[in-house]
Amino acid sequence: MSNNTNDIDNAVTVSNVYKNYGDVEALRDLSLDFPRGQLTSLLGPSGCGKTTLLKIIAGLLPADSGEITVNSQPVTGPGPDRAFVFQDFALLPWATVMRNVAFGLELRGVNQSEREAIAEKYIGDVGLKGFENSYPHELSGGMRQRVGLARALSVDAQVLLMDEPFSAVDEQTRRKFQEDLLNLVKNENKTFIFVTHSIEEAVYVSDQVAILLPRPSRVSEIIRPEGFRHKDATSIRRDSEYLDIVDRIWASLRTYVE
Amino acid sequence: MIRYRSYLLTFLSAFIVLGSWEIAGRIPVSYSFPTFVETITAFWVLLLDGTMFVAYGETLKPLVVGVLISAFLGIGIGLTIGLSKKFDWLLSPVFVVMQTAPLAALIPLLVMIYGIGLTSKVFVVCIMAMPVIVLNTSGAVRNTPASIIEMGQAFLGTKRDIILKIILPAASPIIFAGLRLGVSAGFIGAILAELKITPTGVGDIISYSRSIADYPSMYAAIMSIILLAVIFLNVLERIENFLFKGTRQGYASE
Numbered sequence: 338m339s340n341n342t343n344d345i346d347n348a349v350t351v352s353n354v355y356k357n358y359g360d361v362e363a364l365r366d367l368s369l370d371f372p373r374g375q376l377t378s379l380l381g382p383s384g385c386g387k388t389t390l391l392k393i394i395a396g397l398l399p400a401d402s403g404e405i406t407v408n409s410q411p412v413t414g415p416g417p418d419r420a421f422v423f424q425d426f427a428l429l430p431w432a433t434v435m436r437n438v439a440f441g442l443e444l445r446g447v448n449q450s451e452r453e454a455i456a457e458k459y460i461g462d463v464g465l466k467g468f469e470n471s472y473p474h475e476l477s478g479g480m481r482q483r484v485g486l487a488r489a490l491s492v493d494a495q496v497l498l499m500d501e502p503f504s505a506v507d508e509q510t511r512r513k514f515q516e517d518l519l520n521l522v523k524n525e526n527k528t529f530i531f532v533t534h535s536i537e538e539a540v541y542v543s544d545q546v547a548i549l550l551p552r553p554s555r556v557s558e559i560i561r562p563e564g565f566r567h568k569d570a571t572s573i574r575r576d577s578e579y580l581d582i583v584d585r586i587w588a589s590l591r592t593y594v595e
Numbered sequence: 596m597i598r599y600r601s602y603l604l605t606f607l608s609a610f611i612v613l614g615s616w617e618i619a620g621r622i623p624v625s626y627s628f629p630t631f632v633e634t635i636t637a638f639w640v641l642l643l644d645g646t647m648f649v650a651y652g653e654t655l656k657p658l659v660v661g662v663l664i665s666a667f668l669g670i671g672i673g674l675t676i677g678l679s680k681k682f683d684w685l686l687s688p689v690f691v692v693m694q695t696a697p698l699a700a701l702i703p704l705l706v707m708i709y710g711i712g713l714t715s716k717v718f719v720v721c722i723m724a725m726p727v728i729v730l731n732t733s734g735a736v737r738n739t740p741a742s743i744i745e746m747g748q749a750f751l752g753t754k755r756d757i758i759l760k761i762i763l764p765a766a767s768p769i770i771f772a773g774l775r776l777g778v779s780a781g782f783i784g785a786i787l788a789e790l791k792i793t794p795t796g797v798g799d800i801i802s803y804s805r806s807i808a809d810y811p812s813m814y815a816a817i818m819s820i821i822l823l824a825v826i827f828l829n830v831l832e833r834i835e836n837f838l839f840k841g842t843r844q845g846y847a848s849e
Contacts, residue, residue, distance in 0.1 A: 395749055426748035431764050441750040444760075492750065578725050 673732020731773025
């Protein structure tokens with residue numbers, strides 16, 4: 338199951354990263370590669386430091402030591418090559434859908450007509466046409482996360498960092514999101530790093546699942562669910578390889594669940 | 596329909612309060628407690644003979660200057676405190692002390708330092724108005740949801756962008772709430788200054804009519820300052836609604 342990284346083009350690499358919060362060791366000597374154009378999940382029980390790792394890659398948190406590169410450039414802070422999708426959406430409550438989606442571009446100094454044209458396109462892409470002038474509190478949880486996704490897509494970063502993006506939406510919406518995400522990975526030539534605590538979700542959407550074990554966090558296993566990737570979105574959940582991998586991951590994680 | 600009903604309720608509430616005032620004045624509860632009708636008559640007399648306008652010309656000076664200083668300086672200092680731990684430790688205690696200090700007892704000290712002129716009165720207004728503005732502003736800034744600040748950083752916002760486009764709008768409802776409280780405290784301060792330092796303006800009408808037992812005029816003057824404060828607070832709320840259309844969540848002061 339482990340892959341030879343030499344012949345693979347990695348968009349993001351993490352090598353020997355350590356991170357402590359005071360006396361608590363959050364990440365110890367963590368190394369992981371993220372192949373370009375693929376979706377990699379960080380999966381693990383709560384408190385295993387997966388969000389910490391994602392924020393370090395985003396440049397929102399500094400690592401104590403170790404190196405992170407994006408397109409072979411070392412990460413020193415947030416950059417235009419990465420966009421973030423937040424667990425709690427992180428929308429501006431006083432701004433319309435249009436302004437929220439265009440906000441990333443606004444912060445980059447793109448002029449209003451240009452950024453609204455780009456935002457318009459992505460609002461349509463995520464299926465929110467007609468809601469341009471609504472405020473976040475007028476939208477459902479699922480629609481809010483579509484706004485968050487459109488904002489991340491509109492800045493056209495090569496790497497999309499998603500922090501449990503579907504955990505705050507209801508189960509039906511979540512399934513629809515997962516199917517949409519598969520299409521997104523297929524159609525957009527981007528690298529996705531996806532944090533989740535749902536085993537099914539990770540196996541369903543990922544080209545590569547990195548299983549993190551807690552206290553302190555380290556990568557215990559990398560699984561590449563490849564056999565059913567070519568199947569259409571609706572039949573994956575009945576695929577026997579899919580079910581086997583879900584079972585196997587649960588078997589290795591269950592001892593870590595209190 | 597709802598609007599119509601809310602006006603009806605406002606009218607009803609005013610009717611009950613003023614009605615009980617009239618009844619209490621007629622009993623009478625105390626010789627020095629005039630009826631509502633007497634008070635409103637005295638109010639018209641003061642208004643028509645120009646006394647009220649001259650008085651407000653005097654009272655508004657320390658009030659406007661004090662409130663403006665408190666608002667701009669208060670929000671500025673509040674932002675600084677909210678954004679920096681160092682300034683929080685340095686400055687917060689000053690305003691907590693200011694807020695809890697027995698102001699009336701400190702006025703003689705202010706008079707000794709700044710005399711009996713405008714400066715002392717402006718100081719009294721500021722001491723009343725500024726702490727609540729500063730403390731509300733700093734609290735609001737500190738309570739900006741961490742995730743939207745993180746969002747600003749992740750999407751490459753500069754420090755300035757994050758303050759102007761995220762923290763300030765997020766804090767604005769509470770900043771304005773502090774501003775409203777500060778302004779009402781400023782009104783109290785302005786009258787207090789005129790009663791305690793030198794009797795001028797509306798404070799003069801109050802203390803003069805009390806000394807000649809013209810209680811209706813005295814209450815008319817007090818009523819006028821309340822009226823002015825309520826009108827001003829309403830204007831402030833309209834400004835807020837105009838500036839931050841998306842964040843209005845209904846603060847009733849009508």
